[in-house]
Amino acid sequence: MKSTSIAAYGATALSLLQSRDPAGFEKLFQYLTPSSLRTLQDCLCEALDTKTTSGTHPGWQSLSSTEKTQCCNEVVAEAVLRRLVFKCLRKYSTCSTPQTMEEALKHHTLPKSLKEELVERYGGDPPNTWYDALQRLKVIADNNADQRNPGLWELVLDHPMTAYVPVQCQSCGLVVPDDLNSDLTDEQVGLREEEPTDEEAPLVRSGWFRGPRPHAKVFVLTCTECGVVSRWFRSRDPYVILNAQKWGRLCGEQEDLRLDLANYLDSHPNVLASGLGSYLERVQ
Ligand SMILES: [Zn+2]
Known part of the structure:
Protein backbone atom coordinates (compact mmCIF):
# COMPACT_ATOMS: atom_id res chain seq x y z
CA MET A 1 0.00 0.00 0.00
CA LYS A 2 2.93 2.25 0.80
CA SER A 3 4.34 2.04 -2.72
CA THR A 4 0.90 2.68 -4.25
CA SER A 5 0.45 5.89 -2.33
CA ILE A 6 3.92 7.07 -3.29
CA ALA A 7 3.15 6.26 -6.93
CA ALA A 8 -0.03 8.34 -6.72
CA TYR A 9 1.98 11.13 -5.16
CA GLY A 10 4.48 10.81 -8.01
CA ALA A 11 1.69 11.10 -10.58
CA THR A 12 0.50 14.27 -8.85
CA ALA A 13 4.03 15.66 -8.99
CA LEU A 14 4.20 14.81 -12.70
CA SER A 15 0.94 16.70 -13.29
CA LEU A 16 2.41 19.65 -11.44
CA LEU A 17 5.46 19.60 -13.72
CA GLN A 18 3.12 19.62 -16.71
CA SER A 19 1.17 22.61 -15.42
CA ARG A 20 4.40 24.58 -14.86
CA ASP A 21 5.69 24.15 -18.42
CA PRO A 22 3.09 22.50 -20.69
CA ALA A 23 5.07 23.03 -23.92
CA GLY A 24 8.37 21.77 -22.52
CA PHE A 25 6.65 18.82 -20.85
CA GLU A 26 4.92 17.88 -24.11
CA LYS A 27 8.19 18.08 -26.01
CA LEU A 28 9.87 15.66 -23.59
CA PHE A 29 7.11 13.10 -24.11
CA GLN A 30 6.65 13.70 -27.82
CA TYR A 31 10.13 12.58 -28.81
CA LEU A 32 11.14 9.98 -26.26
CA THR A 33 14.90 9.64 -26.31
CA PRO A 34 17.29 8.46 -23.57
CA SER A 35 18.08 12.12 -22.96
CA SER A 36 14.42 13.21 -22.61
CA LEU A 37 13.65 10.23 -20.34
CA ARG A 38 16.60 11.17 -18.15
CA THR A 39 15.36 14.76 -17.95
CA LEU A 40 11.86 13.57 -17.04
CA GLN A 41 13.26 11.34 -14.32
CA ASP A 42 15.47 14.10 -12.89
CA CYS A 43 12.64 16.66 -12.89
CA LEU A 44 10.29 14.23 -11.20
CA CYS A 45 12.80 13.24 -8.51
CA GLU A 46 13.51 16.90 -7.85
CA ALA A 47 9.80 17.71 -7.61
CA LEU A 48 9.26 14.86 -5.18
CA ASP A 49 12.23 15.94 -3.09
CA THR A 50 10.81 19.41 -2.64
CA LYS A 51 7.47 20.56 -1.35
CA THR A 52 5.27 20.30 -4.40
CA THR A 53 1.70 20.05 -3.20
CA SER A 54 0.92 19.62 0.47
CA GLY A 55 4.43 18.73 1.54
CA THR A 56 6.67 15.82 0.72
CA HIS A 57 5.36 12.30 1.14
CA PRO A 58 6.70 10.70 4.36
CA GLY A 59 7.21 7.40 2.55
CA TRP A 60 9.21 9.14 -0.16
CA GLN A 61 11.70 10.55 2.33
CA SER A 62 12.37 7.11 3.75
CA LEU A 63 13.30 5.62 0.36
CA SER A 64 16.90 5.01 -0.60
CA SER A 65 18.33 6.76 -3.66
CA THR A 66 17.91 3.60 -5.73
CA GLU A 67 14.30 3.17 -4.59
CA LYS A 68 13.53 6.80 -5.47
CA THR A 69 14.93 6.28 -8.96
CA GLN A 70 12.88 3.11 -9.32
CA CYS A 71 9.75 4.91 -8.17
CA CYS A 72 10.30 7.75 -10.66
CA ASN A 73 10.86 5.22 -13.45
CA GLU A 74 7.54 3.54 -12.62
CA VAL A 75 5.65 6.84 -12.61
CA VAL A 76 7.17 7.91 -15.94
CA ALA A 77 6.59 4.44 -17.47
CA GLU A 78 2.93 4.52 -16.47
CA ALA A 79 2.54 8.00 -17.91
CA VAL A 80 4.16 6.88 -21.18
CA LEU A 81 1.77 3.92 -21.44
CA ARG A 82 -1.26 6.10 -20.66
CA ARG A 83 -0.25 8.54 -23.37
CA LEU A 84 0.25 5.72 -25.89
CA VAL A 85 -3.22 4.35 -25.14
CA PHE A 86 -4.68 7.85 -25.48
CA LYS A 87 -2.91 8.32 -28.82
CA CYS A 88 -4.21 4.95 -30.07
CA LEU A 89 -7.78 5.83 -29.10
CA ARG A 90 -7.43 9.25 -30.70
CA LYS A 91 -6.04 7.65 -33.87
CA TYR A 92 -9.00 5.28 -34.06
CA SER A 93 -11.31 8.26 -33.75
CA THR A 94 -9.77 9.71 -36.95
CA CYS A 95 -10.37 6.56 -39.00
CA SER A 96 -11.82 7.29 -42.45
CA THR A 97 -15.22 5.83 -43.28
CA TYR A 164 7.02 3.63 -47.44
CA VAL A 165 7.81 6.28 -50.04
CA PRO A 166 10.63 8.73 -49.25
CA VAL A 167 10.00 12.41 -49.82
CA GLN A 168 11.42 13.19 -53.23
CA CYS A 169 11.41 15.48 -56.21
CA GLN A 170 8.06 14.83 -57.88
CA SER A 171 9.68 15.21 -61.29
CA CYS A 172 12.97 13.27 -61.28
CA GLY A 173 12.53 11.32 -58.03
CA LEU A 174 15.68 12.60 -56.30
CA VAL A 175 15.18 11.60 -52.66
CA VAL A 176 15.39 14.22 -49.91
CA PRO A 177 17.75 12.78 -47.28
CA ASP A 178 16.06 12.51 -43.90
CA ASP A 179 17.70 13.61 -40.68
CA LEU A 180 18.90 10.09 -39.84
CA ASN A 181 21.22 9.80 -42.82
CA SER A 182 22.10 13.41 -43.47
CA ASP A 183 23.71 16.34 -41.73
CA LEU A 184 22.53 18.67 -44.50
CA THR A 185 20.26 21.56 -43.56
CA ASP A 186 16.85 22.12 -45.15
CA GLU A 187 18.36 24.90 -47.24
CA GLN A 188 21.16 22.66 -48.48
CA VAL A 189 18.68 20.04 -49.75
CA GLY A 190 16.53 22.73 -51.39
CA LEU A 191 13.73 22.62 -48.84
CA ARG A 192 11.76 25.43 -47.23
CA GLU A 193 8.58 25.63 -45.18
CA GLU A 194 5.58 27.56 -46.46
CA GLU A 195 2.09 28.26 -45.19
CA PRO A 196 -0.52 25.98 -46.82
CA THR A 197 -2.82 27.47 -49.43
CA ASP A 198 -6.53 27.65 -48.62
CA GLU A 199 -7.00 24.44 -50.61
CA GLU A 200 -4.16 22.62 -48.85
CA ALA A 201 -4.89 23.85 -45.32
CA PRO A 202 -7.58 21.26 -44.39
CA LEU A 203 -5.29 18.44 -45.56
CA VAL A 204 -2.00 19.41 -43.90
CA ARG A 205 -0.90 18.12 -40.51
CA SER A 206 2.13 18.65 -38.32
CA GLY A 207 4.63 15.88 -37.56
CA TRP A 208 8.21 14.74 -37.83
CA PHE A 209 10.15 15.37 -41.03
CA ARG A 210 13.91 15.96 -40.80
CA GLY A 211 13.22 16.85 -37.15
CA PRO A 212 10.15 17.90 -35.17
CA ARG A 213 7.69 20.14 -37.03
CA PRO A 214 5.13 21.32 -34.48
CA HIS A 215 3.15 23.37 -37.00
CA ALA A 216 1.25 22.20 -40.07
CA LYS A 217 3.38 23.44 -42.97
CA VAL A 218 3.89 22.73 -46.64
CA PHE A 219 7.43 21.78 -47.70
CA VAL A 220 8.51 23.39 -50.94
CA LEU A 221 11.34 21.47 -52.57
CA THR A 222 13.48 23.00 -55.28
CA CYS A 223 15.24 19.96 -56.68
CA THR A 224 19.02 20.25 -56.54
CA GLU A 225 19.24 17.92 -59.54
CA CYS A 226 16.59 19.03 -62.05
CA GLY A 227 15.46 22.36 -60.57
CA VAL A 228 11.74 21.48 -60.60
CA VAL A 229 9.73 22.80 -57.63
CA SER A 230 7.50 20.31 -55.76
CA ARG A 231 5.10 20.86 -52.88
CA TRP A 232 4.65 18.14 -50.24
CA PHE A 233 3.12 17.95 -46.78
CA ARG A 234 2.23 15.45 -44.09
CA SER A 235 -1.43 14.52 -44.08
CA ARG A 236 -4.01 12.28 -42.46
CA ASP A 237 -6.23 12.33 -45.54
CA PRO A 238 -6.32 9.04 -47.54
CA TYR A 239 -6.76 10.98 -50.81
CA VAL A 240 -3.39 12.62 -50.16
CA ILE A 241 -1.65 9.55 -48.73
CA LEU A 242 -2.63 7.42 -51.75
CA ASN A 243 -1.18 9.91 -54.26
CA ALA A 244 0.95 7.70 -56.51
CA GLN A 245 2.88 10.49 -58.26
CA LYS A 246 6.14 10.35 -56.27
CA TRP A 247 4.33 11.64 -53.17
CA GLY A 248 6.20 10.93 -49.93
CA ARG A 249 4.46 8.45 -47.61
CA LEU A 250 6.19 8.35 -44.23
CA CYS A 251 5.75 5.82 -41.40
CA GLY A 252 2.91 7.77 -39.77
CA GLU A 253 0.99 7.96 -43.04
CA GLN A 254 1.61 4.23 -43.59
CA GLU A 255 0.06 3.45 -40.21
ZN1 LIG B 1 14.29 16.66 -59.62
Whole structure:
Protein backbone atom coordinates (compact mmCIF):
# COMPACT_ATOMS: atom_id res chain seq x y z
CA MET A 1 0.00 0.00 0.00
CA LYS A 2 2.93 2.25 0.80
CA SER A 3 4.34 2.04 -2.72
CA THR A 4 0.90 2.68 -4.25
CA SER A 5 0.45 5.89 -2.33
CA ILE A 6 3.92 7.07 -3.29
CA ALA A 7 3.15 6.26 -6.93
CA ALA A 8 -0.03 8.34 -6.72
CA TYR A 9 1.98 11.13 -5.16
CA GLY A 10 4.48 10.81 -8.01
CA ALA A 11 1.69 11.10 -10.58
CA THR A 12 0.50 14.27 -8.85
CA ALA A 13 4.03 15.66 -8.99
CA LEU A 14 4.20 14.81 -12.70
CA SER A 15 0.94 16.70 -13.29
CA LEU A 16 2.41 19.65 -11.44
CA LEU A 17 5.46 19.60 -13.72
CA GLN A 18 3.12 19.62 -16.71
CA SER A 19 1.17 22.61 -15.42
CA ARG A 20 4.40 24.58 -14.86
CA ASP A 21 5.69 24.15 -18.42
CA PRO A 22 3.09 22.50 -20.69
CA ALA A 23 5.07 23.03 -23.92
CA GLY A 24 8.37 21.77 -22.52
CA PHE A 25 6.65 18.82 -20.85
CA GLU A 26 4.92 17.88 -24.11
CA LYS A 27 8.19 18.08 -26.01
CA LEU A 28 9.87 15.66 -23.59
CA PHE A 29 7.11 13.10 -24.11
CA GLN A 30 6.65 13.70 -27.82
CA TYR A 31 10.13 12.58 -28.81
CA LEU A 32 11.14 9.98 -26.26
CA THR A 33 14.90 9.64 -26.31
CA PRO A 34 17.29 8.46 -23.57
CA SER A 35 18.08 12.12 -22.96
CA SER A 36 14.42 13.21 -22.61
CA LEU A 37 13.65 10.23 -20.34
CA ARG A 38 16.60 11.17 -18.15
CA THR A 39 15.36 14.76 -17.95
CA LEU A 40 11.86 13.57 -17.04
CA GLN A 41 13.26 11.34 -14.32
CA ASP A 42 15.47 14.10 -12.89
CA CYS A 43 12.64 16.66 -12.89
CA LEU A 44 10.29 14.23 -11.20
CA CYS A 45 12.80 13.24 -8.51
CA GLU A 46 13.51 16.90 -7.85
CA ALA A 47 9.80 17.71 -7.61
CA LEU A 48 9.26 14.86 -5.18
CA ASP A 49 12.23 15.94 -3.09
CA THR A 50 10.81 19.41 -2.64
CA LYS A 51 7.47 20.56 -1.35
CA THR A 52 5.27 20.30 -4.40
CA THR A 53 1.70 20.05 -3.20
CA SER A 54 0.92 19.62 0.47
CA GLY A 55 4.43 18.73 1.54
CA THR A 56 6.67 15.82 0.72
CA HIS A 57 5.36 12.30 1.14
CA PRO A 58 6.70 10.70 4.36
CA GLY A 59 7.21 7.40 2.55
CA TRP A 60 9.21 9.14 -0.16
CA GLN A 61 11.70 10.55 2.33
CA SER A 62 12.37 7.11 3.75
CA LEU A 63 13.30 5.62 0.36
CA SER A 64 16.90 5.01 -0.60
CA SER A 65 18.33 6.76 -3.66
CA THR A 66 17.91 3.60 -5.73
CA GLU A 67 14.30 3.17 -4.59
CA LYS A 68 13.53 6.80 -5.47
CA THR A 69 14.93 6.28 -8.96
CA GLN A 70 12.88 3.11 -9.32
CA CYS A 71 9.75 4.91 -8.17
CA CYS A 72 10.30 7.75 -10.66
CA ASN A 73 10.86 5.22 -13.45
CA GLU A 74 7.54 3.54 -12.62
CA VAL A 75 5.65 6.84 -12.61
CA VAL A 76 7.17 7.91 -15.94
CA ALA A 77 6.59 4.44 -17.47
CA GLU A 78 2.93 4.52 -16.47
CA ALA A 79 2.54 8.00 -17.91
CA VAL A 80 4.16 6.88 -21.18
CA LEU A 81 1.77 3.92 -21.44
CA ARG A 82 -1.26 6.10 -20.66
CA ARG A 83 -0.25 8.54 -23.37
CA LEU A 84 0.25 5.72 -25.89
CA VAL A 85 -3.22 4.35 -25.14
CA PHE A 86 -4.68 7.85 -25.48
CA LYS A 87 -2.91 8.32 -28.82
CA CYS A 88 -4.21 4.95 -30.07
CA LEU A 89 -7.78 5.83 -29.10
CA ARG A 90 -7.43 9.25 -30.70
CA LYS A 91 -6.04 7.65 -33.87
CA TYR A 92 -9.00 5.28 -34.06
CA SER A 93 -11.31 8.26 -33.75
CA THR A 94 -9.77 9.71 -36.95
CA CYS A 95 -10.37 6.56 -39.00
CA SER A 96 -11.82 7.29 -42.45
CA THR A 97 -15.22 5.83 -43.28
CA PRO A 98 -15.34 2.88 -45.71
CA GLN A 99 -17.10 5.13 -48.24
CA THR A 100 -14.35 7.76 -48.07
CA MET A 101 -11.70 5.07 -48.33
CA GLU A 102 -13.27 3.51 -51.41
CA GLU A 103 -13.51 6.90 -53.11
CA ALA A 104 -9.85 7.60 -52.23
CA LEU A 105 -8.78 4.22 -53.64
CA LYS A 106 -10.58 5.06 -56.90
CA HIS A 107 -9.34 8.66 -57.05
CA HIS A 108 -5.77 8.41 -58.35
CA THR A 109 -4.80 7.11 -61.77
CA LEU A 110 -1.66 5.04 -61.34
CA PRO A 111 1.41 5.97 -63.42
CA LYS A 112 2.39 3.66 -66.29
CA SER A 113 5.57 2.39 -64.62
CA LEU A 114 3.64 1.42 -61.49
CA LYS A 115 0.97 -0.38 -63.53
CA GLU A 116 3.70 -2.41 -65.22
CA GLU A 117 5.31 -3.23 -61.89
CA LEU A 118 1.99 -4.40 -60.47
CA VAL A 119 1.19 -6.60 -63.49
CA GLU A 120 4.62 -8.18 -63.29
CA ARG A 121 4.22 -8.83 -59.58
CA TYR A 122 0.55 -9.74 -59.27
CA GLY A 123 -0.55 -10.65 -62.83
CA GLY A 124 -3.95 -9.74 -64.26
CA ASP A 125 -4.86 -6.62 -66.23
CA PRO A 126 -3.00 -3.34 -65.64
CA PRO A 127 -4.81 -1.61 -62.74
CA ASN A 128 -5.91 1.96 -63.39
CA THR A 129 -6.36 2.78 -59.71
CA TRP A 130 -5.44 1.46 -56.25
CA TYR A 131 -9.01 0.15 -56.09
CA ASP A 132 -8.35 -2.02 -59.16
CA ALA A 133 -5.08 -3.19 -57.61
CA LEU A 134 -6.94 -4.16 -54.42
CA GLN A 135 -9.48 -6.18 -56.44
CA ARG A 136 -6.55 -8.11 -57.91
CA LEU A 137 -5.28 -8.89 -54.40
CA LYS A 138 -8.73 -10.16 -53.45
CA VAL A 139 -8.68 -12.56 -56.42
CA ILE A 140 -5.23 -13.81 -55.43
CA ALA A 141 -6.29 -14.24 -51.79
CA ASP A 142 -9.46 -16.08 -52.84
CA ASN A 143 -7.39 -18.43 -54.99
CA ASN A 144 -5.02 -19.13 -52.13
CA ALA A 145 -6.94 -22.11 -50.84
CA ASP A 146 -3.76 -23.35 -49.25
CA GLN A 147 -3.59 -21.52 -45.93
CA ARG A 148 0.19 -21.41 -46.06
CA ASN A 149 -0.08 -18.84 -48.84
CA PRO A 150 -0.54 -15.18 -47.97
CA GLY A 151 -4.05 -13.99 -47.16
CA LEU A 152 -5.47 -10.65 -48.27
CA TRP A 153 -4.20 -8.62 -45.33
CA GLU A 154 -0.65 -9.91 -45.72
CA LEU A 155 -0.82 -9.08 -49.42
CA VAL A 156 -2.05 -5.56 -48.59
CA LEU A 157 0.76 -4.98 -46.10
CA ASP A 158 3.35 -6.07 -48.67
CA HIS A 159 1.82 -4.05 -51.53
CA PRO A 160 3.19 -0.79 -52.99
CA MET A 161 -0.17 0.73 -52.00
CA THR A 162 0.95 0.75 -48.35
CA ALA A 163 4.71 1.00 -48.89
CA TYR A 164 7.02 3.63 -47.44
CA VAL A 165 7.81 6.28 -50.04
CA PRO A 166 10.63 8.73 -49.25
CA VAL A 167 10.00 12.41 -49.82
CA GLN A 168 11.42 13.19 -53.23
CA CYS A 169 11.41 15.48 -56.21
CA GLN A 170 8.06 14.83 -57.88
CA SER A 171 9.68 15.21 -61.29
CA CYS A 172 12.97 13.27 -61.28
CA GLY A 173 12.53 11.32 -58.03
CA LEU A 174 15.68 12.60 -56.30
CA VAL A 175 15.18 11.60 -52.66
CA VAL A 176 15.39 14.22 -49.91
CA PRO A 177 17.75 12.78 -47.28
CA ASP A 178 16.06 12.51 -43.90
CA ASP A 179 17.70 13.61 -40.68
CA LEU A 180 18.90 10.09 -39.84
CA ASN A 181 21.22 9.80 -42.82
CA SER A 182 22.10 13.41 -43.47
CA ASP A 183 23.71 16.34 -41.73
CA LEU A 184 22.53 18.67 -44.50
CA THR A 185 20.26 21.56 -43.56
CA ASP A 186 16.85 22.12 -45.15
CA GLU A 187 18.36 24.90 -47.24
CA GLN A 188 21.16 22.66 -48.48
CA VAL A 189 18.68 20.04 -49.75
CA GLY A 190 16.53 22.73 -51.39
CA LEU A 191 13.73 22.62 -48.84
CA ARG A 192 11.76 25.43 -47.23
CA GLU A 193 8.58 25.63 -45.18
CA GLU A 194 5.58 27.56 -46.46
CA GLU A 195 2.09 28.26 -45.19
CA PRO A 196 -0.52 25.98 -46.82
CA THR A 197 -2.82 27.47 -49.43
CA ASP A 198 -6.53 27.65 -48.62
CA GLU A 199 -7.00 24.44 -50.61
CA GLU A 200 -4.16 22.62 -48.85
CA ALA A 201 -4.89 23.85 -45.32
CA PRO A 202 -7.58 21.26 -44.39
CA LEU A 203 -5.29 18.44 -45.56
CA VAL A 204 -2.00 19.41 -43.90
CA ARG A 205 -0.90 18.12 -40.51
CA SER A 206 2.13 18.65 -38.32
CA GLY A 207 4.63 15.88 -37.56
CA TRP A 208 8.21 14.74 -37.83
CA PHE A 209 10.15 15.37 -41.03
CA ARG A 210 13.91 15.96 -40.80
CA GLY A 211 13.22 16.85 -37.15
CA PRO A 212 10.15 17.90 -35.17
CA ARG A 213 7.69 20.14 -37.03
CA PRO A 214 5.13 21.32 -34.48
CA HIS A 215 3.15 23.37 -37.00
CA ALA A 216 1.25 22.20 -40.07
CA LYS A 217 3.38 23.44 -42.97
CA VAL A 218 3.89 22.73 -46.64
CA PHE A 219 7.43 21.78 -47.70
CA VAL A 220 8.51 23.39 -50.94
CA LEU A 221 11.34 21.47 -52.57
CA THR A 222 13.48 23.00 -55.28
CA CYS A 223 15.24 19.96 -56.68
CA THR A 224 19.02 20.25 -56.54
CA GLU A 225 19.24 17.92 -59.54
CA CYS A 226 16.59 19.03 -62.05
CA GLY A 227 15.46 22.36 -60.57
CA VAL A 228 11.74 21.48 -60.60
CA VAL A 229 9.73 22.80 -57.63
CA SER A 230 7.50 20.31 -55.76
CA ARG A 231 5.10 20.86 -52.88
CA TRP A 232 4.65 18.14 -50.24
CA PHE A 233 3.12 17.95 -46.78
CA ARG A 234 2.23 15.45 -44.09
CA SER A 235 -1.43 14.52 -44.08
CA ARG A 236 -4.01 12.28 -42.46
CA ASP A 237 -6.23 12.33 -45.54
CA PRO A 238 -6.32 9.04 -47.54
CA TYR A 239 -6.76 10.98 -50.81
CA VAL A 240 -3.39 12.62 -50.16
CA ILE A 241 -1.65 9.55 -48.73
CA LEU A 242 -2.63 7.42 -51.75
CA ASN A 243 -1.18 9.91 -54.26
CA ALA A 244 0.95 7.70 -56.51
CA GLN A 245 2.88 10.49 -58.26
CA LYS A 246 6.14 10.35 -56.27
CA TRP A 247 4.33 11.64 -53.17
CA GLY A 248 6.20 10.93 -49.93
CA ARG A 249 4.46 8.45 -47.61
CA LEU A 250 6.19 8.35 -44.23
CA CYS A 251 5.75 5.82 -41.40
CA GLY A 252 2.91 7.77 -39.77
CA GLU A 253 0.99 7.96 -43.04
CA GLN A 254 1.61 4.23 -43.59
CA GLU A 255 0.06 3.45 -40.21
CA ASP A 256 -2.92 5.74 -40.84
CA LEU A 257 -3.48 4.15 -44.23
CA ARG A 258 -3.30 0.62 -42.78
CA LEU A 259 -5.87 1.59 -40.18
CA ASP A 260 -8.17 2.99 -42.88
CA LEU A 261 -7.71 -0.08 -45.07
CA ALA A 262 -8.33 -2.50 -42.18
CA ASN A 263 -11.51 -0.60 -41.35
CA TYR A 264 -12.54 -0.61 -45.02
CA LEU A 265 -11.89 -4.33 -45.46
CA ASP A 266 -13.50 -5.07 -42.11
CA SER A 267 -16.72 -3.54 -43.45
CA HIS A 268 -16.89 -6.35 -46.03
CA PRO A 269 -17.50 -9.55 -44.01
CA ASN A 270 -16.54 -11.88 -46.87
CA VAL A 271 -13.24 -10.08 -47.23
CA LEU A 272 -12.66 -10.25 -43.51
CA ALA A 273 -13.20 -13.99 -43.56
CA SER A 274 -10.79 -14.60 -46.40
CA GLY A 275 -8.28 -11.90 -45.55
CA LEU A 276 -7.94 -10.58 -42.03
CA GLY A 277 -9.59 -13.64 -40.51
CA SER A 278 -7.19 -16.11 -42.05
CA TYR A 279 -4.28 -13.85 -41.16
CA LEU A 280 -5.33 -13.70 -37.52
CA GLU A 281 -5.75 -17.46 -37.41
CA ARG A 282 -2.20 -17.95 -38.61
CA VAL A 283 -0.59 -15.56 -36.17
CA GLN A 284 -2.39 -17.00 -33.14
ZN1 LIG B 1 14.29 16.66 -59.62
